Amino acid sequence: MFGNFGVNLGSVGNLFGASGPRLNYDLGDPYPRSVGGWTHYRGTAKEDGAPVSVFKFVCNDVHKERVRVEVARNGAKRLKTTRHPNILMLKDSLEVEEGDKLTIYVVTESVMPLEEHLKDLPTSTSQRDEYYALGIRQVATAVSFLANDCALVHGGVSMSTVVVTDRLDWKLGGLDLLSEHQAIGRGTHGPAPLVHAAFSIPDQYKPEEYRRGDWAGIPQGPPWAIDAWGLGCLIQEVYRGGSIGRTDQLRETDAIPQVLLKDYQRLLATAPERRYNPKKLVENSTLFSNKLVETITFLDNLTLKDSIEKESFFRHLPRVMESLAKDRSPAKDLAADRRGAHVRQRARARGVPDAARRGGPLRRRLRREGDAHDRQALHQRGQLAGGQDGAHRAVGKYIQIRPARSG
Numbered sequence: 227m228f229g230n231f232g233v234n235l236g237s238v239g240n241l242f243g244a245s246g247p248r249l250n251y252d253l254g255d256p257y258p259r260s261v262g263g264w265t266h267y268r269g270t271a272k273e274d275g276a277p278v279s280v281f282k283f284v285c286n287d288v289h290k291e292r293v294r295v296e297v298a299r300n301g302a303k304r305l306k307t308t309r310h311p312n313i314l315m316l317k318d319s320l321e322v323e324e325g326d327k328l329t330i331y332v333v334t335e336s337v338m339p340l341e342e343h344l345k346d347l348p349t350s351t352s353q354r355d356e357y358y359a360l361g362i363r364q365v366a367t368a369v370s371f372l373a374n375d376c377a378l379v380h381g382g383v384s385m386s387t388v389v390v391t392d393r394l395d396w397k398l399g400g401l402d403l404l405s406e407h408q409a410i411g412r413g414t415h416g417p418a419p420l421v422h423a424a425f426s427i428p429d430q431y432k433p434e435e436y437r438r439g440d441w442a443g444i445p446q447g448p449p450w451a452i453d454a455w456g457l458g459c460l461i462q463e464v465y466r467g468g469s470i471g472r473t474d475q476l477r478e479t480d481a482i483p484q485v486l487l488k489d490y491q492r493l494l495a496t497a498p499e500r501r502y503n504p505k506k507l508v509e510n511s512t513l514f515s516n517k518l519v520e521t522i523t524f525l526d527n528l529t530l531k532d533s534i535e536k537e538s539f540f541r542h543l544p545r546v547m548e549s550l551a552k553d554r555s556p557a558k559d560l561a562a563d564r565r566g567a568h569v570r571q572r573a574r575a576r577g578v579p580d581a582a583r584r585g586g587p588l589r590r591r592l593r594r595e596g597d598a599h600d601r602q603a604l605h606q607r608g609q610l611a612g613g614q615d616g617a618h619r620a621v622g623k624y625i626q627i628r629p630a631r632s633g
Contacts, residue, residue: 249320249331253280257339261386262301262402262426263294264332266339277336277392278317285328295328297423301402302332308376311526312368314389314399337389340396344467355483356518358464361388361396363514363523368398369457370504373450377407381420383456384431385463403427411445430473431459435498447498454501458493461486486513 254268269280283298285291305316318333340361347354365388372378380387380403387400403426405418413421421441429437433455435444444452458476463469465481482490489510492502508514514523524531524539531539 249280249333250318251278251280251331251333253282257342259339259341259386261339261400262382263298264301269333279334279337279389281332281334283330283332287326288323288328289326293422297402297419297426298330300404300419301400302330304401304404305332305334305399308372308378308401308404310368310371312364312371312395312397313401314397334399336392337397337399339386340388340390340464341385341469343390344464356516357394359513359516360519360522361390362461362464363508363519364396365398365460366457366504366508369450369453370508372404373407373448373453374503374505377449379403379405379407379410379420379444379449380453380456381405381424381436382427382431383453384459385469388460407449408445411442413441428471430470430475431456433494433498433501434496444498448501448503450503450505451498451501454493454504457504457507458490461490461493483513489513 250272251269252272254270256268257266260266263285264281264283267280267282269278270276271278285295285298288295302316302319305314306319309315314337315335316332317335318331320331320333322329322331347357365383369380369383372380380398380401382400382403383398387398389397389399391397403420403423405420409416409418410420412418418441421439424432424436424439427436433452435447436452436455459470461482462476462478465483466475466478467481470476476494479487479490489502489507492500493504493507495501514520521543528536
């Protein structure tokens with residue numbers, strides 16, 4: 227029935243010491259909604275109390291529920307092997323077998339479900355919409371990476387598979403169905419989890435070829451076709467403020483920003499070959515043409531920039547922060563430095579010297595001596611700004627929400 231479908235996590239107990247499998251994390255309260263059989267718990271590391279998230283999967287009879295087990299194992303394996311800044315980061319994993327019962331623990335960076343996070347956001351503010359644009363861009367970047375760089379299909383992109391870090395970055399999770407694009411064409415005789423567990427995804431999140439199980443035809447289309455549809459579903463859910471329950475709700479566009487509407491419709495094109503490549507969404511959408519997204523994107527790619535680019539960026543950064551801070555509505559009554567604080571904190575999170583952000587002598591050294599060598603020297607001399615603390619609080623102030631408390 228499964229062909230060579232199957233995943234073995236191996237001796238994961240060895241990750242936890244010679245005493246055998248044990249979980250070095252304490253589980254706190256679970257979030258209310260389970261996704262794909264996984265219950266998401268707030269957690270802490272026993273060693274130092276650091277916040278984490280723990281995803282727990284329980285199967286009471288591995289023989290009767292083989293599909294569920296193999297799909298869950300695939301999700302754990304894929305988190306371990308798929309590394310990208312916009313994909314949920316794995317810390318540890320553990321399998322515990324007790325007779326026919328199997329429990330899988332997946333420990334990740336501290337996150338909370340996007341659906342829960344959105345409940346903390348204010349409604350109809352320009353700051354919120356800019357933050358949405360940033361989050362959607364981050365998820366689209368993850369989908370583009372899977373499709374264009376890895377020829378992989380996620381198969382379940384929606385609000386339920388997106389999580390938010392303590393720094394308010396949006397990340398793609400829920401990799402249980404992640405499958406090679408070409409392997410889907412082998413149908414039930416092949417190894418693709420997406421084929422064997424397609425029933426676990428509600429129909430509204432599936433384009434027509436996915437709903438009807440046209441496995442042989444899917445590899446003939448682009449690798450992003452299925453997940454482009456899912457990205458359209460995510461956009462609909464974000465702007466409507468909740469999950470969709472029917473496919474026809476995707477036709478409701480009142481809440482979709484006009485600058486995004488054409489791209490949204492392209493993502494949901496009927497013909498797979500006409501669906502918008504998420505890479506083009508990231509690169510072309512005017513939705514992302516705002517100073518917040520542009521500045522954060524530059525900081526996210528700081529290590530790829532040369533000294534001349536950094537010189538120009540840091541020279542103009544104070545002026546950019548001032549202009550962002552001045553763009554206020556009296557009704558919102560935001561503090562004048564909230565946007566500037568956001569940028570400064572994200573710069574610190576990426577190790578940019580304070581003096582470089584202010585245009586001081588360290589900025590001139592970055593220009594003169596080059597990026598990699600100079601930053602290493604500055605770090606050794608203790609002149610780099612401190613770690614990542616406070617970045618998420620600054621973003622929270624900017625969009626008028628409480629900091630995400632996850633894990």
